[in-house]
Amino acid sequence: MxxxxxxxxxxxxxxxxxxxxxxxxxxxxxxxxxxxxxxxxxxxxxxxxxxxxxxxxxxxxxxxxxxxxxxxxxxxxxxxxxHPDEAAAPPDRDQMARYAGLLRPWFEELGLPTAPLEEPSPAPxxxxxxxxxxxxxxxxxxxxxxxxxxxxxxxxxxxxxxxxxxxxxxxxxxxxxxxxxxxxxxxxxxxxxxxxxxxxxxxxxxxxxxxxxxxxxxxxxxxxxxxxxxxxxxxxxxxxxxxxxxxxxxxxxxxxxxxxASAIHRAALHGPDAYTTVLTRAFSGRLARAIPNRFTREVLAYENELAPYPMQYTLTRPLRAAAAEHGLADYVNLWSGQAAALxxxxxxxxxxxxxxxxxxxxxxxxxxxxxxxxxx
Known part of the structure; x- marks a missing residue:
């Protein structure tokens, strides 16, 4: 230099x-x-x-x-x-029902229908x-x-x-x-x-x-x-x-x-909780770093049982969409690195x-x- x-x-x-x-x-x-x-x-x-x-x-x-x-x-x-493992055969209907069932309490809390059991739409x-x-x-x-x-x-x-x-x-x-x-x-x-x-x-x-x-x-x-x-x-x-x-x-x-990013996501990045992040599979099925919220904490006990990517991402989409619409940061994927507080x-x-x-x-x-x- x-x-x-x-x-x-x-x-x-x-x-x-x-x-x-x-x-x-x-x-x-x-x-x-x-x-x-x-x-x-x-x-x-x-x-x-x-x-x-x-x-x-x-x-x-x-x-x-x-x-x-x-x-x-x-x-x-x-x-x-x-990833090669993401090209594997999709789960059968019983597996899908089990994956969706894990999310039922949060869907019911927000007044949403049970998580859909359809296969994820083929990604591009x-x-x-x-x-x-x-x-x-x-x-x-x-x-x-x-x-x-x-x-x-x-x-x-x-x-x-x-x-x-x-x-x-x-x-x-x-x-x-x-x-x-x-x-x-x-x-x-x-x-x-x-x-x-x-x-x-x-x-x-x-x-x-x-x-x-x-x-x-x-x-x-x-x-x-x-x-x-x-x-x-x-x-x-x-x-x-x-x-x-x-x-x-x-x-x-x-x-x-x-x-x-949504308004609630940006607010979280600028807020007091941004000092803490966690690696979670809760929202997409793949490990990602996010600001922890109620959903990531409550799902932690079941994290190894969640659907793989991209099915988990599809299953949680209605939950995330409803939460974003109503400004509920506890159910939104607040992706963040460890320097967000800056x-x-x-x-x-x-x-x-x-x-x-x-x-x-x-x-x-x-x-x-x-x-x-x-x-x-």
Whole structure:
């Protein structure tokens, strides 16, 4: 890192992806992403991102067109690589009835019909999604939950699309590099939302961000993006000092006005309960980090008996929808990382500008004279 105005922004990640600042907005699934949020971050010089794993192939093409119209700056679209175990045969009707029965007390409490016993509607197929995304040619495609097949990465390279994988362990980071991806997100267990471990079980892959980042930076030669528990300039400065080439911030941007989070979700991120988070399967069937509420606490006794993903997500959908409609935070999936308490209500661009200024200030404090005053 050289001296000079905002010198910390110049590095491998910014050069690779065409960014002004090496700050990536975390992609959110389940409707929490928004074009407005991704655009605000990209226009501010970072990498705005959109989680597209629930979109149809047609929806993916339309999304990329909308983002391209909204900004001429780089942006990313994120997809989930499917787990092999999630392609297994669906549960039979008796199993489904047992899974639904576990949720009956909460459905009755909210006056809802018993949880539906239909099979989940088929999710959009990853092969069709990625083909549509490659055809749309976004500047960057990022992946979580695994590594796509070689033909996907070969085609992305041929089309000039940057690729970014997500690792929760050094082992996964090495696999991402070996597959030929351009950069890797080192996602620590501090991060909010679903855990993306894919080589070992989640409980063997819970490495904290500031333990994971220096190990990944030492192990791979591609740019490393630190993620998890980073919400202010101090966190960015720490990640850079540990060897990261940039950072990915999820919860901080989820808490902004432009995100697709509901009012009760954003209020929870800014509230006193945000100091505590828990890993839970209660809402989706896959472990995810959230602010605990009544539902996560009461389901804990049955957590190993819950339906797998995506069936649990389907079964709880009416409960979550009714709770959101009536402002009942006790039944909503309040995805959150472990630094949510550092957030506050504001617009995404104001937040990004603050991150840029505060990172420079933190680096100057760490090494006086290393980086000069740098308001955007």
């Amino acid at each position: 050289t001296d000079g105005k905002r010198s910390w922004v110049r590095g491998r990640l910014a050069e690779l992806l065409g960014l002004e600042v090496p700050i990536v907005q975390g992609p959110f699934g389940g409707g929490l992403s928004s074009v407005a949020l991704a655009t605000a971050v990209s226009e501010g010089g970072g990498l705005g991102s959109y989680g597209g794993h629930i979109l149809t192939p047609e929806g993916i093409g339309a999304l990329v067109n909308e983002l391209r119209k909204a900004t001429a700056r780089p942006f990313a679209v994120n997809l989930w690589v499917p 197929g990853f092969a069709e999604q990625i083909d549509a995304l490659l055809a749309a040619e976004p500047p960057v495609i990022s992946f979580v939950m695994g590594i796509p097949e070689a033909r996907v990465l070969d085609e992305a390279r041929r089309r000039g699309i940057g690729t970014v994988g997500t690792a929760t362990t050094v082992e996964e980071a090495l696999a991402i590099e070996a597959a030929g991806m351009d950069a890797v997100v080192a996602s620590g267990s501090d991060a909010g939302g679903h855990r993306g471990s894919f080589l070992r079980p989640v409980n063997e892959s819970l490495v904290g961000t500031f333990s994971l980042v220096p190990q990944v930076a030492q192990a791979v030669s591609i740019p490393v993006v630190a993620a998890g528990g980073i919400a202010d300039g101090r966190g960015i400065a720490a990640a850079l000092t540990l060897g990261a080439d940039g950072v990915q911030i999820g919860t901080g941007f989820l808490a902004t006005e432009e995100s697709g 957030t506050r209500p504001r617009g995404a661009r104001a937040y990004l500008d603050e991150l840029i200024a505060d990172t420079g200030a933190a680096l100057r404090h760490l090494v006086p004279g290393r980086d000069s005053a740098a308001a955007p």
